[in-house]
Amino acid sequence: MKTGIPRGSFSALLGTQSLTVFNDNLFKQVVLLLAVAAQVGSSSGFDLQALSGLAFSLPFVFFAATAGDVADRFRKRDVLLAAKWAEVGVMLFATLAFTTGSFAAVIMVLFLMGSQSAFLGPAKYGSMVEHFEPPELGRANGIMQATVLASVILGMGAAGLLLKRYEEHLWVLGLIYTAVAATGVLVAWKVHPQPPADAGRRLRLNPWLPVRTGLARAAQVPGLRPAILGHGLYWLLGGVLVFAWNEMGSKVLLVDSTTWTLRLASLSLSSAAGCLAAGALSRRCTGTWLPLCGGLGLAASFFAVALGPRDPLFIWICLLAGSFSGGFYLIPLRTLIQRLPPREEIGRTLGTSQLTDWVFIVAASLLKQFSASVGLDVIDLFWVLGAILCLALFPLAARLPAMPSAPASPPPPEA
Numbered sequence: 001m002k003t004g005i006p007r008g009s010f011s012a013l014l015g016t017q018s019l020t021v022f023n024d025n026l027f028k029q030v031v032l033l034l035a036v037a038a039q040v041g042s043s044s045g046f047d048l049q050a051l052s053g054l055a056f057s058l059p060f061v062f063f064a065a066t067a068g069d070v071a072d073r074f075r076k077r078d079v080l081l082a083a084k085w086a087e088v089g090v091m092l093f094a095t096l097a098f099t100t101g102s103f104a105a106v107i108m109v110l111f112l113m114g115s116q117s118a119f120l121g122p123a124k125y126g127s128m129v130e131h132f133e134p135p136e137l138g139r140a141n142g143i144m145q146a147t148v149l150a151s152v153i154l155g156m157g158a159a160g161l162l163l164k165r166y167e168e169h170l171w172v173l174g175l176i177y178t179a180v181a182a183t184g185v186l187v188a189w190k191v192h193p194q195p196p197a198d199a200g201r202r203l204r205l206n207p208w209l210p211v212r213t214g215l216a217r218a219a220q221v222p223g224l225r226p227a228i229l230g231h232g233l234y235w236l237l238g239g240v241l242v243f244a245w246n247e248m249g250s251k252v253l254l255v256d257s258t259t260w261t262l263r264l265a266s267l268s269l270s271s272a273a274g275c276l277a278a279g280a281l282s283r284r285c286t287g288t289w290l291p292l293c294g295g296l297g298l299a300a301s302f303f304a305v306a307l308g309p310r311d312p313l314f315i316w317i318c319l320l321a322g323s324f325s326g327g328f329y330l331i332p333l334r335t336l337i338q339r340l341p342p343r344e345e346i347g348r349t350l351g352t353s354q355l356t357d358w359v360f361i362v363a364a365s366l367l368k369q370f371s372a373s374v375g376l377d378v379i380d381l382f383w384v385l386g387a388i389l390c391l392a393l394f395p396l397a398a399r400l401p402a403m404p405s406a407p408a409s410p411p412p413p414e415a
Helices: 008-039 048-073 076-100 103-131 134-165 170-188 208-219 224-252 257-281 289-307 312-339 343-373 381-399
Strands: none
Touching (some): 008 048, 008 170, 048 208, 076 103, 134 170, 257 289, 257 312, 343 381
């Protein structure tokens, strides 16, 4: 923890993030369950689940880079508070949408919720750089990622129970969401404020200009763009893994859906444990071998699933090990993305990275659709995942620098 910053400030940041992720996933999963129910017997050609997912995802593509500029232009604590107050308003709108029974209004709520979350991300991870010295940042990232994964599990797990309890009074759910969001505001107030990184940053209405600028600036810092792309690749692999897991459980392995879903949740817990371990180890490791070893472990688990017996227990154990290894790949890349750019560029870089992650998440859907169109067996898809990771891993590791002890020098000013 940096001198002058209260020790409780990081706890407040963790609490703010946990409440946001919990609320996001609780709301999204309830909407997805409602979409499935609405789809039954409907003659509409729209896949309501896909439409719901798209409504939440698009704001990250549209606003992520602009959110990075905002995180540099203003105090990051102020951006956090603005996003949390926006969440309160969005959840009140959700209460109204549930009261009217309009699914179109619910879709709009998803878009607005994704928008406020998009602005929260760069400010949150940028605040961590202000809180911690370089040797401690990797450990802090491990703790942060572990709490994110735990909040995802809690939010999705609570959705079914709450929907069953309040199915006839959905407006009560809206009030629960609002209460969680309001609690997040109170917690965010305890995050220690720091001066703006670049108070003179000009904000542009065109959301694609910050994207172009962010990618150009990243190319000027050795190792930064490979770290951003490698970080995005993790989410492509994870997105395809979830699709494959659901499909092989119901169509190939023919296992009980409840048990198989619980095992999927256990993969998230294993990944959280890997993130914690990687964060602790990164305090003593400044080389590039940590993401290389983590990536090789994850690739090995993919190849084991593709090559081994089609047994649910064997596949689960392989992917448990792979998920743990994935933490050693992810956390060093996240830390490099935070530490490589100069202070006044951290928000912009994190916004660019967030956008890249979501582009890769969309690519996961396209890859799964392509594999189905060419008739690729869902188990054999793990050959593809392992090959993609191996092909990217060694060039990536060769271009990653060791962890710097201080931010890089600023790149030349824009023309």
